[in-house]
Amino acid sequence: MSAINNDLDEFYKLLELGDFDKAEIKILKLLSYNPKDYLLLNNYAVVLYSKKDYSRAVEQFFKVIESNKDFSEAYYNIATIYNKLSKFSEAIEYFSKALIINKDYFDARFNLATSLINLNRFDEAIDSLKYCLKQKPDDCEIYNNLGTAYLKKNMLDDSIFNFNKCIHLQFDFVRAYNNLGIALHKKKKYREAIFILQKGIEIEPKFKDLYINLANTLRYVGRYLEAVEILKNYLDCNKEKREHEILTLLGGCLCEVGEISEGLKLFKESSLIAPNEILNYEQSIFFMNYLENINFNEYFDNIKKLRNYFTKYYFNYKEDLDIKKIKKPIRIGFVTGDFRDHAVGFQLFDVIKNLSENFNFELYAYYNYDDQDLSTEKFKKFFKKWKVINNVKDFDVINIIRLDDIQILIDLAGFSEGGRLPVFFNKPAPIQISWAGYLASTGMSEIDYVIADKYSVTPNEEKQFVEKIWRLNNTWSVITPEKDIGLNQELPMIKNNYVTFGSFNEIKKINKKVIELWSRILRESHNSKLILISKKFDEQKFKDRFTNLFIKNGVNLDQLIFEGEQERRKLLIKYNYIDIALDTFPYNGGTTSLEAAWMCVPILVMKGKSFLSKCGESINFSLGMDEWICDNEESYVRKALNFSKDFKKLKETKDYLIKNRDNFAIFDGKKLSTELSHAFQEMVNINNSKC
Helix, strand or coil: CHHHHHHHHHHHHHHHHCCHHHHHHHHHHHHHHCCCCHHHHHHHHHHHHHCCCHHHHHHHHHHHHHHCCCCHHHHHHHHHHHHHCCCHHHHHHHHHHHHHHCCCCHHHHHHHHHHHHHCCCHHHHHHHHHHHHHHCCCCHHHHHHHHHHHHHCCCHHHHHHHHHHHHHHCCCCHHHHHHHHHHHHHCCCHHHHHHHHHHHHHHCCCCHHHHHHHHHHHHHCCCHHHHHHHHHHHHHHCCCCCCHHHHHHHHHHHHHCCCHHHHHHHHHHHHHHCCCCHHHHHHHHHHHCCCCCCCHHHHHHHHHHHHCCCCCCCCCCCCCCCCCCCCCCEEEEEEECCCCCCHHHHHHHHHHHHHHCCCCEEEEEEECCCCCCHHHHHHHCCCCEEEECCCCCHHHHHHHHHHCCCCEEEECCCCCCCCCHHHHHCCCCCEEEECCCCCCCCCCCCCCEEEEECCCCCHHHHHHCCCEEEEECCCCCCCCCCCCCCCCCCCHHHHHCCEEEEECCCHHHCCHHHHHHHHHHHHHCCCEEEEEECHHHHCHHHHHHHHHHHHCCCCCHHHEEEECCCCHHHHHHHHHHCCEEECCCCCCCCHHHHHHHHCCCCEEEECCCCCCCCHHHHHHHHHCCHHHEECCHHHHHHHHHHHHHCHHHHHHHHHHHHHHHHHCHHHCHHHHHHHHHHHHHHHHHHHHHCC
């Protein structure tokens, strides 16, 4: 007996030292003396589990149960393995069996709650954790997991309470700081979230998720350079390992502040570390559109790589939806996250409203965004069905669209935020269209058409698209006018005694070449100023940085007026202070140029070679403003200077825009909806002719 006890003692020592191979030999020797001993069998299973031989470990734990069906620890150990293997239903089954034998088995109940959370069974998890609190009322892990369950349920006040309780019990419980930061962000308490996440980093400077969530919160409130700094700090503190999540997030932040090439390099580096991370491909594709010279071969190569990670789903329907004839009313679905106060939403509103009044159509919205605002509520009235899909899996979205019998599905986002291209990849509707929200090819052969006009995509640009180009006669898009905003009938330069140039475009569209040309214009027209408005100027660091880019190009500080984010109506009123709007290139303004035109400010644009770089041309052709389209950089500078000096010409131009404003196609949502209606019917006819 003493020899067996000695062997058993030696076994436990080997197990503690992590020498699992020798421990296995020792326990097998002990089992040879007593092969039915459930405790020895359990110890053998523990060795197999420690060696990560999970299938044999489970098999062995079942032998333990055969030997002693009331041994709760064996059920618990089986559940633990299933939990580790993400087999949460099986884990729940065996944690529950352990609790039937011993209802006060704390670890079983606590880990049962974890599995329940992983299966979104939050109420059951909360009940289990509350029971655990009766056993251990001061256990910070319980409060952290309770907070997590409430956070998943979006019960933010309860989650914040429990995370705070956890931190109160153990001030250095760093995971609770991270989770509390997430909850505060969702509660829109951004300042508090930033403070808590920074505290967490002070406690544990190498905790990756704290940096990710802090950078995301900083980015959300417009503090992009601080986000860049915090992510670079993490990389400096962890030089031994380049984390792909950090690289991807840093790449996105750099692109947002106009450092497109640097951002793209980081996406590429991240994709080498984590080739299955599709966000790198999505962001690379999206931000490549901002390059001064886009490489379309590389663009489509990234899309090809991305498609390899999309899942093709198969459904057992009685009828093949791809080849059936379409009957009236035609069901049209829209996939977007922009049915809200958003640049694309401002373009869509009047068109969607008028389409909804066409009895030949039934409109369905698949809204892919967290937040909803007053504009969202107005949009909802135009749809027969409104479905929020931002937390719905692709498979389920596809199934919903097919069961809704959608016949035309329209993508309004592409690779931008709110897009769901994996859904279009599965072609849940017989006709699929890209329009308005993403003015480049999606690279998806499953999308049949891109809506454009004769100016925005000429035959020369068709090779840049996988999809067919469907050209409208007048314009590819419109703006929903704000008719009650007063117009300045006079030129601002009369009152100011200087000419005011302006651009309210996204900062990332203002590349180094644009800054060089605008600086040259400001230098050569000495009595001039430039107004730029952007959310990014709310961050003083960024404002200073951007100011210096112009100063380095010889511009005087008093020529620059940089203002932060403004509510839309106030933004539109700001056009009354501008004499000439300067468009960006190669990525032109869309909504901003349409809004400038509505406020009767002439827009100086550069000719482009892609849809994105020909929006300005399209808008000016629609306005009859051909003279304001420039062939090259020299022409751009020369015309800016000449127009700014020719008061009479500038006044005639403004008067022309004011007089004809109500007749321009780019402000006529009803006219565009009529043209789209005809286009949709023709597409249906083409589809039906193939059936």
